[in-house]
Amino acid sequence: WSRERVQNHFRRLLKPRLSGLIFYILLTIFVLFSFTSLGPKFPSSYGFSSKDKRQDNSKGVPSAIQGLCNDDDEIHLLILVTSSADHFNERQAIRSTWGHPDYLSTYSTRLIFLLANPNNLSTQRMIVEEYRTYGDLIQEDFVESYMNLTLKTVMGIKWASLHCSRASYVMKTDDDIFVNVPLLTTHLTNSFKPVNGDPSALLPPAHPLFAAGAGYVFSGGLLPHLFEASKHIRIIPVEDVYITGHLGKAVDAHPPLHDDRFSCGEIVRNNCHMKKVSEYSLIKKHKTLLNEFM
Template structure:
């Protein structure tokens, strides 16, 4: 009788062999450029999938999207020390699989419970939605809400993650929000930065802090219209490539977002919410939001590195785990 692993592997191969053919056919893409997507509002459902009881009746920015795929029982057995929220897109299966097999593996650290989740919106392509649903049935680490998955809806994706933590995992101690092309040095993150043996922090937020202002050039990927954000400076914010916060901040930011005008620049928007809350993000030079040339010693000192391919992810992980005896 074939093992469970063999069956899962066979199912994955069949699904993704079909996917490779499907994706090779020219078709309209999920555009990641242009004006912000205007989400279609759904009738809000009360209950555990809904918002929280202490939200005022009228909201400026109601986040009332239903879950299309959810893992509501992920934290029921035991509250995790760390929840990892990874922003991804439907076609990035290779990146998700590389993370599952390397730094995002929930069983990597025997003494520290970690929960890993991949965050997506709804694709305009029904086949891609079906493939992600099948993927979730195999790995049980995908959460999807009913908004269009696009670059300009990244803020909704992060708010979805905040909402999920506050609703389904409120007893977690810390949360890492990152992207699917990021390598995370888990030992540095957990044992050097968060330190499980110490008292959990509250209202804590850290990453690579940016102090900047809006770009008014319409040709820029980060263009910010003056009528949407009239101020000349942004509040300090952490690069969306990777930041860490205490789990209590998830509900605080989510609640604040309901009464804060939505901005399409996700990391800037979280910074705006933090300013309203009086929470100041701490600078940590270990969070790199750029590509770094690889060397074992250099990567041992960081927390995150940007623009890492699935192949590089495996190579770096294997190197770091098999050469722990080498001194720098």
């Protein structure tokens, strides 16, 4: 064969293969772009900086809530309540009952709601108005979803470590939980003892021991240490496992202790039932209308 004929032969062989290769390269680029564009949005960094990054993405809700935790206040208990952005009724039910500011102040307790981005302009406008009225919520710009509950709790720990670090104790709970504040604060004052466990003596199969359920309490002095640990330990979407298990173990607050009064085995449906269970339980799950507690 002549040289020109050989070159033409190889061009015919390579042309379809080259076209296929270009197709697969383009397909790979498309798939990678799609995966990076979808799914939950996680903040690029939890780190402290000279300017709080939340100021730039707080969606109209300031990162520092004026007056909630003043430096000269003696705060016994800070309650962080995770709440879905559109749960306006649930938050109002708490404010009107066990979480009323005047009622909480009697027990040197403060409460703050933790919200994410609803990705809905009308809902966000209502949230901003809610903040202006009550001044008891913080919000960061990540997707509002159950899978991001861990991020929401870390957000609360970050805020508390910056703006409410003098709180003696911190509780995390949900917006469908009724907290027996008098009994809880009395329990913390009279019978709470720090955990001094030996994590090396435990060999869990997958995760460290953790406090499962609708609420847990830890010492306020752990706030900066938990937040610092969250920068280095990979986040998992199971919030109580991450906070009380992995972060707790990292800061030597492990293993957690359980009290049977942190029980949510039955649903409280009215105020008479609440009176009955409140004599013993520290927290209870409620499923009720606002006017039933009024």
